[in-house]
Amino acid sequence: MAEVRAEMVANVWKVVVDEGAQVEEGDTLVILESMKMEIPVVAEDAGTVAQLKVAEGDVVQEGHLIAVIE
Amino acid sequence: MFESVLVANRAEIARRVIRTVRGMGLKAVAVYSEADADLPYVAEADEAVLIGPAKPADSYLDVEAILEAARRTNAQAVHPGYGFLAENAGFAERVIDEGLAWVGPPPQAIAVMGDKINARNLMEEAGVPVSAGTREPVHDADSAVREAARIGYPVMVKAAGGGGGIGMSAARDEAELRKAYETARTRAERFFGSADILLERFIEHARHVEVQILGLADGAVIALGERDCSIQRRHQKIVEETPSPVVGVELRSRMLEAAVRAGAAVDYRGAGTVECLVDPGTQDFVFLEMNTRLQVEHPVTELVTGVDLVEQQLLIAAGEPVTISGASPRGHAIEFRVYAEDPKRFLPSPGQITVWEEPTGEGIRVDSGYTAGNTVTPFYDPLLAKLCVYDADRDAALERARVAVEEFKVAGVKTNLPFFVELLDNPEFTRGTYDTGLVDGRLRAS
Numbered sequence: 001m002a003e004v005r006a007e008m009v010a011n012v013w014k015v016v017v018d019e020g021a022q023v024e025e026g027d028t029l030v031i032l033e034s035m036k037m038e039i040p041v042v043a044e045d046a047g048t049v050a051q052l053k054v055a056e057g058d059v060v061q062e063g064h065l066i067a068v069i070e
Numbered sequence: 071m072f073e074s075v076l077v078a079n080r081a082e083i084a085r086r087v088i089r090t091v092r093g094m095g096l097k098a099v100a101v102y103s104e105a106d107a108d109l110p111y112v113a114e115a116d117e118a119v120l121i122g123p124a125k126p127a128d129s130y131l132d133v134e135a136i137l138e139a140a141r142r143t144n145a146q147a148v149h150p151g152y153g154f155l156a157e158n159a160g161f162a163e164r165v166i167d168e169g170l171a172w173v174g175p176p177p178q179a180i181a182v183m184g185d186k187i188n189a190r191n192l193m194e195e196a197g198v199p200v201s202a203g204t205r206e207p208v209h210d211a212d213s214a215v216r217e218a219a220r221i222g223y224p225v226m227v228k229a230a231g232g233g234g235g236i237g238m239s240a241a242r243d244e245a246e247l248r249k250a251y252e253t254a255r256t257r258a259e260r261f262f263g264s265a266d267i268l269l270e271r272f273i274e275h276a277r278h279v280e281v282q283i284l285g286l287a288d289g290a291v292i293a294l295g296e297r298d299c300s301i302q303r304r305h306q307k308i309v310e311e312t313p314s315p316v317v318g319v320e321l322r323s324r325m326l327e328a329a330v331r332a333g334a335a336v337d338y339r340g341a342g343t344v345e346c347l348v349d350p351g352t353q354d355f356v357f358l359e360m361n362t363r364l365q366v367e368h369p370v371t372e373l374v375t376g377v378d379l380v381e382q383q384l385l386i387a388a389g390e391p392v393t394i395s396g397a398s399p400r401g402h403a404i405e406f407r408v409y410a411e412d413p414k415r416f417l418p419s420p421g422q423i424t425v426w427e428e429p430t431g432e433g434i435r436v437d438s439g440y441t442a443g444n445t446v447t448p449f450y451d452p453l454l455a456k457l458c459v460y461d462a463d464r465d466a467a468l469e470r471a472r473v474a475v476e477e478f479k480v481a482g483v484k485t486n487l488p489f490f491v492e493l494l495d496n497p498e499f500t501r502g503t504y505d506t507g508l509v510d511g512r513l514r515a516s
Binding site: 007008009010011033034035036037039059 | 410418420448452
């Protein structure tokens with residue numbers, strides 16, 4: 001199981017995957033936006049998106065849980 | 071002359087404009103979002119009006135809220151700074167319709183230059199050199215491929231209505247082009263509300279050099295020298311200097327003359343910038359785009375010419391007679407954009423500033439938007455301050471910069487100051503032989 005967390009304060013611009021989706025290493029899960037920059041958040045391992053904890057328009061803080069990959 | 075000016079912007083540029091407005095004995099009105107209430111510019115204005123929540127669309131891009139603030143404070147003029155509504159022709163028209171003085175070029179000039187395809191075509195007709203490129207918007211990937219075959223690879227793909235390097239990328243073959251086209255199109259729709267794409271021949275090892283122009287109240291256009299903005303990350307400028315280390319006397323005179331022609335072709339008034347790409351080897355240049363506003367990097371021109379560009383903007387907007395006649399630049403000036411971002415990957419670093427100590431002294435100018443205790447929020451761009459140095463020549467300016475960068479202390483948020491230490495030690499930079507590929511291509515090659 002791998003937890004994917006936000007690296008910085010940001011707005012969630014786009015949620016690219018759904019819960020239950022199969023992802024490969026490097027696949028984009030969500031795209032954050034901070035200070036006019038888009039920051040893709042990627043899966044570090046292949047697996048299933050067991051939990052997706054953010055929705056488009058949310059504000060995440062540094063360390064905020066974004067997704068759990070199993 | 072009007073007696074009060076509303077500054078429709080935030081942070082460092084609002085503060086910088088307010089300084090000149092108040093220095094001229096005029097009343098300065100600031101506007102701010104809920105996220106910016108504690109920033110220095112709000113306190114330094116004579117009056118400040120809260121215009122909405124943090125999100126730019128609900129505050130700094132809210133035309134009605136800004137006009138309402140102007141009415142409420144009896145402001146007689148509006149200075150837009152850069153970014154936000156500065157290049158929005160509709161906003162300029164609304165300001166003028168309200169009977170206020172617009173501190174910027176005529177709305178028509180903004181509209182024409184805001185579309186990069188229009189601008190290129192118009193400049194070509196005015197006798198300003200442009201690179202091979204599309205004369206019409208490209209609407210699908212297949213047409214992009216056809217156009218690229220005609221223009222010749224590599225090509226640069228960008229949003230016709232865009233800016234800030236957003237969505238822009240170079241393509242060396244058809245596969246890269248299809249990817250670049252898709253990136254540009256989605257970004258263009260999202261950020262600029264138009265999917266129009268433009269292709270241009272990409273010039274390798276080019277320098278990004280721009281000319282400052284002023285369209286005077288009587289209609290004359292003058293050029294105030296160039297700025298070299300080739301130190302970029304993600305196609306965004308981070309260091310600018312004047313004079314350019316690669317522009318010779320003959321090229322400079324051709325560029326300045328072309329910039330004046332460009333301004334005259336659109337009946338330009340006020341401060342504007344003609345951006346060009348320069349091939350240092352051949353000393354050729356091509357028009358890139360025109361920015362119809364004050365540039366972020368305007369201080370380097372002010373340092374070598376002694377001209378206060380904001381004061382000139384205000385005088386021109388008020389229809390006052392010309393107070394400068396061409397300027398003869400002296401010495402060398404360099405600007406470093408201090409961003410709230412980590413110095414390795416250049417990723418945003420919002421947070422609360424706990425320590426803020428600016429360098430001071432002869433030949434140092436700091437235009438800052440923040441101070442200790444302020445919070446840097448994720449809603450706006452990461453520019454914290456502009457550190458500018460001035461000296462008799464480039465080597466002396468570089469030496470001054472090394473000391474100033476070390477003396478600039480910021481804690482609480484990460485900044486790119488450590489990157490500038492590295493840059494000031496880089497032989498390409500110190501020799502002046504760098505190009506736009508230095509940072510992303512060589513210093514931070516992925």
